[in-house]
Amino acid sequence: MLLGDALDMVLDAPLSDFAQNGYARLGRVLAPDAARRLGERSDALMLGEIKYPGLFYQHDSPTGRYEDLVFGEGWVGPSLSYRKIEKLELDPLFSSWIENDLFARIARSVLGSHVTLYRAVLWNKAPESGMDLPWHQDDGAFWGIDRAPCLQIWTALDDAPSDAGCVEVVPRSHLRGLASPLGGTVCTDQLEVPESCADRVLLPVVAGEALLIHNHVWHRSGKNHTRFARRAIGISYLSGDTRCRRKRCAPREFRRLFGD
Template structure:
């Protein structure tokens, strides 16, 4: 833990987060854990962890978001999965979720027992990854009794601009959801908001984290470098937030920090 500097000011972080909807936390994770997480990600995509029952989505063949395969899940060993979910089932990723530095940050925002809605690996394979369009993480698509707001994003590799770093529109969370459904922001709404010209890039080094408000407009580009660009995002929420879905049994969310 000696490589991770003492976290500066939680009150300044809170202020910036609620003002801008996104804030740089600097380095939060030590290299030894990052190294293991990168290896574990490769093993997962290589098909070595079937016992975990992870969710996979492969990247599209033509590098566009519109033609991503839907509902296919794991399609065989490949380092071109764009998304892997349910990572909390893995002890190493669980160590990232419950990392003491991350706990300190989460505790500055949420009192009492804390659940996670999801833990996702966003993988951009060298040269052939699809961009993620402007979106918000919430709405009826997420099906929750309250809108979660706190996502902690951590780079496992360097994520410079040319590798498709996170981009966001500062302050855009303040207007709430662009559509009740949430998710991808429709083209006409983006155009009216002049979104493209307001994008701010958040390049990050491996081990650095961002706090991303679920409602801030964010996106990321393709990876034009020769190296993988992997990052993990964890959505933390108070344990009182419940799954409202009716068609199947409501989800029970993993408890990560007891009250």
């Protein structure tokens, strides 16, 4: 699925950008045919043509506002307007991408020799639809793990220009740590501080491009104003010794990806 010589890419510059700024561009790494097949598989999952028990679905809100999302509904029938699908690792085609050799090299450089999977998510914005995803960080009490996660790799399955709701980041915001112990959405009073996201950067990409995104870097995305779907896969990797702290139900065992 990897494009040409992507496997042998020199990683010094992207890994240094990632450490400094909290994000980095990898460039095009997913071959066009593989992007097309993953896009088709995404649609098949959304339409219920392929089903896996345990896939987690969340549909776009009826109003297109994040505040109006209905939680806990899951699968609501065939629709190309699911906002996200989690547990993509259940699907063999997505699993191949999650475990590709380039991402293994990157994950091991950042996290150490043993690497597990926290989550793999389809981020979908239907044509002329989708929503304004607020500024957020991907960590905090809700994640229920015993140390801060840091590495996410996001791959575009479609072109995601600025008007399709590309990912946006606030460079170096990861250096400030979590905005609140709960993590997730950055609260409005912090956004009102003038310098909080004044230097935000938009990251338009073409299909097949990948981004490294630090879990603590403030990031968001806007609505899709184009006539085309904007689908991407976001993978959160963990160091192999990360443990689940959940007490009310059995702690999660994270899937081992890279290591012995």
